[in-house]
Amino acid sequence: ACSTGGAQGKPDAAVDDSANDPTLNWANWAAYIDEDDSGAYPTLERFTEETGITVNYEVAVDDNNTYYGKVKDQLALGQDIGADTAVLTDWMIARWIRFGYAQKLDHANIPNLANLSPALRDPDFDAGREYSVPWQGGFAGICWNTEAIPGGIESVDDLWSPDLKGRVGVLSEMRDTMGLIMLQNGIDIAGDWGDDDFTAAIDVLRTQVDNGQVRNIKGNSYLEDLKSEDTLAAICWSGDITVLNAEAGDKWKFALPTAGGTIWNDNFLVPIGSPRKTNAEKLINYYYEPEIAAEVAAWVNFITPVVGAKEAAIAIDPELAENQLIFPNEETLANAHIFRSLDGAEEQKYQAQFQSILLGA
Amino acid sequence: MIPIAYTFVFSFNDSIKSNIAWRGFTLDKWLNVCSVEGGAVCEAFGNSIVIGVAATVIATTLGTMIAIALVRYRFRARGAISLLLFLPMATPEVVLGAGLAAQFLAVGVAKDMTTIVLAHTMFCISFVVVTVKARVASLDPALEEAGRDLYGSPSQVFWRVTFPLLLPGIVAAALLSFALSFDDFIITNFNSGSVSTFPKYVYISASRGIPAEANVIASAVFLFALVLVIVAQVSRAARAKRLAGLG
Amino acid sequence: MAFAAFQTAEAVPQAPRRRSRIALLLLLPGILYLVLFFITPLVSLLLTSLQAPREFGDIGQYDYAFNWQNYVAVVEAYLPHILRSFGYALAATVLALLFSYPLAYFIGVKARRWPLLQGLMLVLVIAPFFISFLLRTLAWKQILSDESFIITSLKALSLMAPDAHFTGTPFAVIFGLTYNFIPFMTLPLYTTLERLDLRYLEAGSDLYANPFTVFRKVTVPLSMPGIVAGTLLTFIPAAGDYVNASRDFLGGPDTQMMGNVIEANFLVLLNYPAAAALSIILMAAILVLVGVYVKRAGTEDLL
Amino acid sequence: MAVREFAERGADLQLVGIQKRFPGFTAIEELDLTIPAGSFFALLGPSGCGKTTTLRLVAGLEEPTNGRILIGGRDVTDTKAHERPVNTVFQSYALFPHMSVLENVAFGLKRRRIDDATGRAHEALRLVELDHLAQRRPAQLSGGQQQRVALARAIVNRPALLLLDEPLGALDLKLRRQMQLELKTIQEEVGLTFLHVTHDQEEAMTMADTVAVMNKGSIEQMGAPAELYELPRTVFVANFLGQSNLFTGEVVGSTDAAITVDIGGARLVVPTSRAQRHHGQVTVGVRPEKVALHQDAPAEASDRNIIGPGRVIDVSFSGVSTQYIVAIPGAGTVTVFAQNTGSGPVVAEGGEVWVSWPVEHGFGLDDVPAPAARFASDDDTNSIAVQRREALVAELEEG
Amino acid sequence: MAVREFAERGADLQLVGIQKRFPGFTAIEELDLTIPAGSFFALLGPSGCGKTTTLRLVAGLEEPTNGRILIGGRDVTDTKAHERPVNTVFQSYALFPHMSVLENVAFGLKRRRIDDATGRAHEALRLVELDHLAQRRPAQLSGGQQQRVALARAIVNRPALLLLDEPLGALDLKLRRQMQLELKTIQEEVGLTFLHVTHDQEEAMTMADTVAVMNKGSIEQMGAPAELYELPRTVFVANFLGQSNLFTGEVVGSTDAAITVDIGGARLVVPTSRAQRHHGQVTVGVRPEKVALHQDAPAEASDRNIIGPGRVIDVSFSGVSTQYIVAIPGAGTVTVFAQNTGSGPVVAEGGEVWVSWPVEHGFGLDDVPAPAARFASDDDTNSIAVQRREALVAELEEG
Numbered sequence A: 001a002c003s004t005g006g007a008q009g010k011p012d013a014a015v016d017d018s019a020n021d022p023t024l025n026w027a028n029w030a031a032y033i034d035e036d037d038s039g040a041y042p043t044l045e046r047f048t049e050e051t052g053i054t055v056n057y058e059v060a061v062d063d064n065n066t067y068y069g070k071v072k073d074q075l076a077l078g079q080d081i082g083a084d085t086a087v088l089t090d091w092m093i094a095r096w097i098r099f100g101y102a103q104k105l106d107h108a109n110i111p112n113l114a115n116l117s118p119a120l121r122d123p124d125f126d127a128g129r130e131y132s133v134p135w136q137g138g139f140a141g142i143c144w145n146t147e148a149i150p151g152g153i154e155s156v157d158d159l160w161s162p163d164l165k166g167r168v169g170v171l172s173e174m175r176d177t178m179g180l181i182m183l184q185n186g187i188d189i190a191g192d193w194g195d196d197d198f199t200a201a202i203d204v205l206r207t208q209v210d211n212g213q214v215r216n217i218k219g220n221s222y223l224e225d226l227k228s229e230d231t232l233a234a235i236c237w238s239g240d241i242t243v244l245n246a247e248a249g250d251k252w253k254f255a256l257p258t259a260g261g262t263i264w265n266d267n268f269l270v271p272i273g274s275p276r277k278t279n280a281e282k283l284i285n286y287y288y289e290p291e292i293a294a295e296v297a298a299w300v301n302f303i304t305p306v307v308g309a310k311e312a313a314i315a316i317d318p319e320l321a322e323n324q325l326i327f328p329n330e331e332t333l334a335n336a337h338i339f340r341s342l343d344g345a346e347e348q349k350y351q352a353q354f355q356s357i358l359l360g361a
Numbered sequence B: 001m002i003p004i005a006y007t008f009v010f011s012f013n014d015s016i017k018s019n020i021a022w023r024g025f026t027l028d029k030w031l032n033v034c035s036v037e038g039g040a041v042c043e044a045f046g047n048s049i050v051i052g053v054a055a056t057v058i059a060t061t062l063g064t065m066i067a068i069a070l071v072r073y074r075f076r077a078r079g080a081i082s083l084l085l086f087l088p089m090a091t092p093e094v095v096l097g098a099g100l101a102a103q104f105l106a107v108g109v110a111k112d113m114t115t116i117v118l119a120h121t122m123f124c125i126s127f128v129v130v131t132v133k134a135r136v137a138s139l140d141p142a143l144e145e146a147g148r149d150l151y152g153s154p155s156q157v158f159w160r161v162t163f164p165l166l167l168p169g170i171v172a173a174a175l176l177s178f179a180l181s182f183d184d185f186i187i188t189n190f191n192s193g194s195v196s197t198f199p200k201y202v203y204i205s206a207s208r209g210i211p212a213e214a215n216v217i218a219s220a221v222f223l224f225a226l227v228l229v230i231v232a233q234v235s236r237a238a239r240a241k242r243l244a245g246l247g
Numbered sequence C: 001m002a003f004a005a006f007q008t009a010e011a012v013p014q015a016p017r018r019r020s021r022i023a024l025l026l027l028l029p030g031i032l033y034l035v036l037f038f039i040t041p042l043v044s045l046l047l048t049s050l051q052a053p054r055e056f057g058d059i060g061q062y063d064y065a066f067n068w069q070n071y072v073a074v075v076e077a078y079l080p081h082i083l084r085s086f087g088y089a090l091a092a093t094v095l096a097l098l099f100s101y102p103l104a105y106f107i108g109v110k111a112r113r114w115p116l117l118q119g120l121m122l123v124l125v126i127a128p129f130f131i132s133f134l135l136r137t138l139a140w141k142q143i144l145s146d147e148s149f150i151i152t153s154l155k156a157l158s159l160m161a162p163d164a165h166f167t168g169t170p171f172a173v174i175f176g177l178t179y180n181f182i183p184f185m186t187l188p189l190y191t192t193l194e195r196l197d198l199r200y201l202e203a204g205s206d207l208y209a210n211p212f213t214v215f216r217k218v219t220v221p222l223s224m225p226g227i228v229a230g231t232l233l234t235f236i237p238a239a240g241d242y243v244n245a246s247r248d249f250l251g252g253p254d255t256q257m258m259g260n261v262i263e264a265n266f267l268v269l270l271n272y273p274a275a276a277a278l279s280i281i282l283m284a285a286i287l288v289l290v291g292v293y294v295k296r297a298g299t300e301d302l303l
Numbered sequence D, E: 001m002a003v004r005e006f007a008e009r010g011a012d013l014q015l016v017g018i019q020k021r022f023p024g025f026t027a028i029e030e031l032d033l034t035i036p037a038g039s040f041f042a043l044l045g046p047s048g049c050g051k052t053t054t055l056r057l058v059a060g061l062e063e064p065t066n067g068r069i070l071i072g073g074r075d076v077t078d079t080k081a082h083e084r085p086v087n088t089v090f091q092s093y094a095l096f097p098h099m100s101v102l103e104n105v106a107f108g109l110k111r112r113r114i115d116d117a118t119g120r121a122h123e124a125l126r127l128v129e130l131d132h133l134a135q136r137r138p139a140q141l142s143g144g145q146q147q148r149v150a151l152a153r154a155i156v157n158r159p160a161l162l163l164l165d166e167p168l169g170a171l172d173l174k175l176r177r178q179m180q181l182e183l184k185t186i187q188e189e190v191g192l193t194f195l196h197v198t199h200d201q202e203e204a205m206t207m208a209d210t211v212a213v214m215n216k217g218s219i220e221q222m223g224a225p226a227e228l229y230e231l232p233r234t235v236f237v238a239n240f241l242g243q244s245n246l247f248t249g250e251v252v253g254s255t256d257a258a259i260t261v262d263i264g265g266a267r268l269v270v271p272t273s274r275a276q277r278h279h280g281q282v283t284v285g286v287r288p289e290k291v292a293l294h295q296d297a298p299a300e301a302s303d304r305n306i307i308g309p310g311r312v313i314d315v316s317f318s319g320v321s322t323q324y325i326v327a328i329p330g331a332g333t334v335t336v337f338a339q340n341t342g343s344g345p346v347v348a349e350g351g352e353v354w355v356s357w358p359v360e361h362g363f364g365l366d367d368v369p370a371p372a373a374r375f376a377s378d379d380d381t382n383s384i385a386v387q388r389r390e391a392l393v394a395e396l397e398e399g
């Protein structure tokens, strides 16, 4: 049968066999780690040198939902899903923890956790970071083609300007697109909002989709639309724009809207069936060395959660350290908000509304 | 044809991470296909080949057996069996993929290469049956009888007469199976667990712009097949010409 | 060659045989396999489609029940997608037929005298088989994006409104479906047309039929098996396709097909009963349509 | 294995009480037949009468519903096809298309692991004068050549019994007549028992030592060709084996030596020994070539039957002979063949003539003919067979 | 449209200087032919000689490389097939498999929008006695029935010219002879011009008013059947149209009335008017049925050619007649047909005999025969064509 979702009882964690098995499977997103010209991962290679643990790095996550869809059945049975650590976004982490699909981390094995940015130490879905540790974070904000829109845009409302009709993109990630609209509507997305607030934002989006203002609603492939100029302005993720500018000419600019943007984190966690938890913890610890974190940050262009990385980055490239999208200052951070956790019922309800726009009628 | 040319051209793009903007010509991607992302493209490609071969072998064997039985024997359940064979072809891939995925879950089977092979075999069988059936139907039973008449035991008759005569049909069915399996994304996506296949790799990386290496592999497969087919065609035509001249 | 797979040779009469244990032995493994990996999933899919949400359950948690309202609910919610799926599939099938018939006719009938040309053209038809259809579809997306050469030229020539675009429109999805399934249409057509006995066409013209009438009254009816096979091979997968219509490929929010809906319910909303119910509806609808079509076309013995 | 040996000469074949039923159809009702060793035996009959079925029973490709089959005295009823010392030249040749001519011919020898299969195969091919084509595929041969390969493939095994299922059916007339002579020559050379099936009466008569005429699953008459031709016993044989003029009437007188039949007033005399029935309504007949045409009324003679006058309604020239059709009031139409020893017809269309024939050439039959239609009726054995098969196929497809 | 009309009667057909080249092969070298309106004309020739090609040129299915075609005086060379007042009964019938018998027959009428197409189609079907099967599909008919439907489908259009391409080729002998009579009867009933193509000489002779013998793309001889048969002009005609005994030798004497040819010592006399060549090496011949057998040396007579003695090497009984083959030293073998007016052969195998024939029945030919092989040679036109096609098909199948 199509799964009944989480099992009645939560699955048991696998017995750790790290001592005998110096390997590690890491499921991550595409272009989410430093890479040299020959396609090797320098920081990972050094990790292997240091610890003797061979890492099988796999670009296995294309989307939180899809990845979950693929592994949830095995998780429910407590089986090894082929990944000893996977990097997933906050809200998905929340679901895994709720369903008991993640193993409790032994903080003793991760002394570097002390370098974790204080702001991220106590999220509502994982108090005290018992199960998850942030990998990279990012903003969702607005971006535009500077050649087509020399004046730039400032707010989400600017996306709805008639000049841009049919050339606007929004993300298919509910929390980012809806978060930005709700912020524009003056809602504190981290606080206590309710159905009405959400529905009001949905109505805004629906109107803009229906009247053809919004060209398309996409996941990561929104970048191609920007590049091919199918869209001229969009709701975007911060790191992508840096990459796009590097690849296709400096044509795009990213900003947090005046009403605020969202901030999210992708986090390591250890799936319930993994017998190599200790190895995973060693990996996490390694990437929490500020120098290592800085090296990764310099390549992936997302926000590193590691305190001290900025200082380390200055040594690599002083200009980089000034980039608000990688090392945001307090002011920038104050304008970025975390979308609050949703429980199962809310998740279902709001997703259904959001999906009904994505699927059209 | 245009998309193929596009794919081909962009396999020479000197891109960094994504492959959406033209950045100049390079042969690097062709020379170092397997290096990107720790060889993920090549691994996916290799998996696709292994899965394709395994599914093809199983589906071709089972399908050929059914085809022979369907043509050569009369039994009451014929109609039902024909329907059973038609159904998978009439079922949208999403349905097949989702249904099977749920089934594996219910039985508690972990998804890996095996489950992909099982899934691919399932939808290939019907195509094999249809293909081989036509060949069996056009095989004159008198030939097998001649084999028996000429002192061939049943197994000798099968291996020396029936099988060689069915071979073109079986080969065609196998090629079709392989092509279907190799290019399948939807069913694979539902039943692959964490195993990567080439179409899956393309789909996943589609979100970031496909690395030129994927284009390289696709183009290479295409060129290989094209050369193979053209060589076969030309030599066949040449032979036909030679024979015509000879008569 | 893969295209040989679509060939059906002239059948020789087979003497009806007795029932036999050998037949059973031959059939058993394959049939068991299909029962195991096709029928049982189908049955559990059916069961899933009747599940009800677990009381106080989290997202994605359902229990077995007989909740047939699921069907009503999904039809109410997704009727436009259901209709759109069949509409697009039909349009793509018709377009593919219109494009493929002349092509197949040329390769199968006109090119008979030049086997080399025939072979090469066949290669071109099956060429797309060798490149992942995902890559080809993505390439189209690039080729037909707003600032692409083709679209800008069309706009410059005023063949397209300046603010019109191609990707994300129903036209783009139908175009993608058509393109992707043309080989499936062409090959069965080719194999019937290739065996078309030209003497029937000559008999037609001998009996005062002009070339057009010969085509309508003789060629088309005689190539019916190919037409039926080709349309089925195109229509069925097209109706269930979700890649072309996907927002990440050629589609947009208002071109989503049943496949996309099933995917969204299955992967994002974790509404498995809805996904299962939609699957069952899709399959049943296709079976009914195919049944009626095949009956009307008079080619029941196709399979 | 018994079949490992080469037959030194042909063996005799006995069919005892053979019956063959197919689902819903009895192809052979009850068949008894003995074919002496070394003879050239022809089984003649219309399409669908059961000839192929009989051969298949002998070859072991079909099992009889009832009855026994003995080859050279040994009961082979329960022996498998590949274990019988029998080979077949199939109606459609059934040459293996994926093997060369040589491989085809050597196939049987190799299956029996006989030494020097290739050498013997070449020898057999030389016998049919095709050794120079040994490396070709069957599809590259003409129909006549294929037929010879099929023959070589069977003969090379020196079977005790060689079955030939209309091996000449697909050839055109010219080639057919030529191959008939060849086949007969080869049979004489190798001395095997040939069981030859055909529906061509001329073929059966020119080739065989003994001919059996089969109709609807049973043998109507059997004997030497001339014997069957000169003295047919049934309407079917009289018409199937050449043409006959038949007259039906009441026996009006009978002596020890002859019976007299009244045909619309004319009296026809038939020797008692040549008549199957001696009273009541009988059908008597005579072959067209035995009938003479007279432009003047011939004198009565006790040793000739004379009828007439009648009118010539059709004269048709066929080269060797001319066929006259004469309509005689009361007796119907009479066909007369006259060899063209001179040039041009003796009598023109419309002429008044009498016909006569020697009493000793008349024959009396066992049954009376059914009325004939203008075209071959739709229920002749041929079309019945076609229709029946197609109905069956249609039925099975449906299910 | 001209074709809208029904032909009241047949039109004549003229082929003027027709030549037809296929890529790499000239099928017809140069052909001139006139067929008078209302006649039954047979084109006779071996397989591959260009008969079908000729018909297709007339039907408009093929364009001549050179030359003109006139039907009823009108030049139709550049007219499309569907606009010519011509219908064809195809070699393979070419009945539309997807239509019922009735729809097949009504097809041409409907294309010409003729009123009451169905009624007329039924009428045509009644003519061939198949009206009761009007609703069947062609595949459900026997070969003979299909042939009749094809005929009805053509005749119903009352074409000025009806082309028949071996319409009886697929039938068995019995049915074939019967259909020949029917076809002839129908032609006489409808009075159309029939152009009938066949490779069966008996068929051509019994059916046609005029026969043209075609060989390798040109017409060797043309005339009434009896005329062609009695006085063939070439070896090909002498052998193709029935059998002939041919003797080649030097002319050793010639008068106004006759020439004398020396054949291994024997002298054969042939009337000058019946000889194509009068000096040098010539071939003379006589038909087997004109030859008489003598068991004693016959007396010399000026009006008979006598050769012998020789020995009977084969006697073969074929029902109507018996064929004797006599080997005569110096003259080769002579075939003699003797009608079986009595029973049993006149002479047994091995007997010593003389043969003789009336001088008036001999003929002298224009050319001399080529030596013959035991089997049909592998390079006759037929087997070449078959081989070429089949080799090609096989090749293409394989890939």
Ligand SMILES: Nc1ncnc2c1ncn2[C@@H]1O[C@H](COP(=O)(O)OP(=O)(O)OP(=O)(O)O)[C@@H](O)[C@H]1O
Residues within 6 Å of the ligand: C015, C016, D022, D023, D025, D026, D027, D045, D046, D047, D048, D049, D050, D051, D052, D053, D054, D199, D384, D385, D386, D388, D389
């Ligand atoms: N397997 C079968 N099942 C049912 N009926 C059969 C089967 N095989 C043959 N028959 C029928 O048995 C009859 C005799 O068939 P058979 O093939 O022996 O005829 P035949 O004399 O060889 O004819 P032909 O001259 O056409 O070859 C036919 O009416 C045929 O339809």
Ligand SMILES: Nc1ncnc2c1ncn2[C@@H]1O[C@H](COP(=O)(O)OP(=O)(O)OP(=O)(O)O)[C@@H](O)[C@H]1O
Residues within 6 Å of the ligand: E022, E023, E025, E026, E027, E045, E046, E047, E048, E049, E050, E051, E052, E053, E054, E199, E385
């Ligand atoms: N389209 C073609 N291209 C090349 N050669 C051809 C073509 N059609 C016919 N021929 C050749 O022309 C010759 C005459 O062919 P045609 O079909 O007229 O013979 P036919 O007398 O009708 O023989 P049959 O009795 O076998 O029907 C043959 O040698 C044939 O191979």
Ligand SMILES: [Mg+2]
Residues within 6 Å of the ligand: D051, D052, D053, D091, D165
């Ligand atoms: Mg038979």
Ligand SMILES: [Mg+2]
Residues within 6 Å of the ligand: E051, E052, E053, E091, E165
């Ligand atoms: Mg022909």
